[in-house]
Amino acid sequence: MVRPLRELLAVARTGHLTEAARDLGVPQPTLSRSLARLSAQVGAPLLRKRGRGITLSRHGRLLAAAADRAVREVDEAVRRIRADVDPESGLVRLGFQHVLGADLVTRTLRGFSADRPRVRLQLAEGGADHLVADVVNGRLDLALVAMLEEVEGASVLGTEPLRVLLPAGHPRAGDASIALAALAGEPFVAMAAGYGMRTITDRLLRDEGLVPEPACTCEDLATAAGLVAAGLGVTVVPAGIAPPGTVEVPLARAAERVVQLLWSAESITSAPVLALRDALARTVPAQLAERGPR
Known part of the structure; x- marks a missing residue:
């Protein structure tokens, strides 16, 4: 149905069957028969003669207006489909x-973008629970999260050990390890609800018989670490992020978070999405291995 609509638009643009046929690359008799069939399908004449040329009838103008919108939408859909199946372009x-x-992400994207500069990336940062939901709901194609437990259907890329983060002058800062129960009564800095580290921290505290009651909450792990450095409390973090003024101490009951990659079942059919998934699956485990035990 799209081809006759394009033909009708060509006649509307040129005002002549001959010129429209030339622009479309078809013989004039072929174009005339096609437009006659289109008129028969809609049940009304679409063209009328005007001098030596041709113009659209009232019904023809009505159909042409709709045809213009339809053809543009079809062209855009085709463009997006071709971008999806071309690993060198598209959106992820x-x-x-x-x-x-x-x-982990920035190092992977540097190499990925160098190899596929025409692929557009739309990046979103947030809490683990929200990211998982966004993949399930189709708002994201891929998500890299780190949680205490594995998400069903996710690909596990590695693990990160967890540490207690204390101010440098804390009395327990020199301990070889520490149980969270030993910090009962201390002000606790926590991530906001819905963030992976908040879920992890609450779970670890409950396992130690403590009721999670954060003294303050924030939405960025670097901010949480900064609050600890300022002496406003203690927290649990992935190993290796301690800023100046803080000390990481291993947990007496060792714990780690699982770094995992999720993807939308619908989006993974897109070539650029599949390419980035494979790049992350290849590079993130190597990066985690480079860190080693910290």
């Missing part, structure tokens, strides 16, 4: 937690 929507973006 990637979500990740803040702390993962600072290192």
Whole structure:
């Protein structure tokens, strides 16, 4: 149905069957028969003669207006489909937690973008629970998250050990390890609800028989670490992020978070999405291995 609509638009643009046929690259008799069939399909004449040329009838103008919108939408859909099946172009929507973006994601994207400069990236940062939901709901194509437990259907890329983060002058800062129960009564800095580290911290505290009651909450792990450095409390963090003025101490009951990659079942049929998924699956485990035990 799209071809006759294009033909009708060509006649509307040129005002002549001969010129329209030439622009379309078809013989004039072929164009005339096609437009006659289109008129028969809609049940009304679409063209009328005007001098030596041709113009659209009232019904023809009505159909042409709709045809213009339809053809533009079809062309855009075809463009997007071709971009999807071409690994060298298209759009990928990637979500990740803040702390993962600072290192694991950016190193991967540097190489990926160098290899595929025409692929557009739409990046979203947020809490683990929100990112998982966004993949399930189709708002994201891919998400890199780190949680205490594995998400069903996710690909596990590695693990990160967890540490207690204390102010440098804390009495327990020199301990070889520490149980969270030993910090009962201390002000606790926590991530906001819905963030992976908040879920992890609450779970670890409950396992130690403590009721999670944060003294303050924030939405960025670097901010949480800064609050600890300022002496406003203690928290739990992935190993290796301690800023100046803080000390990481291993947990007496060792714990780690699982770094995992999720993808939308619908989006993974897109070539650029699949290419980025494979790049993350290849590079992130290597980066985690480079860190080693910290």
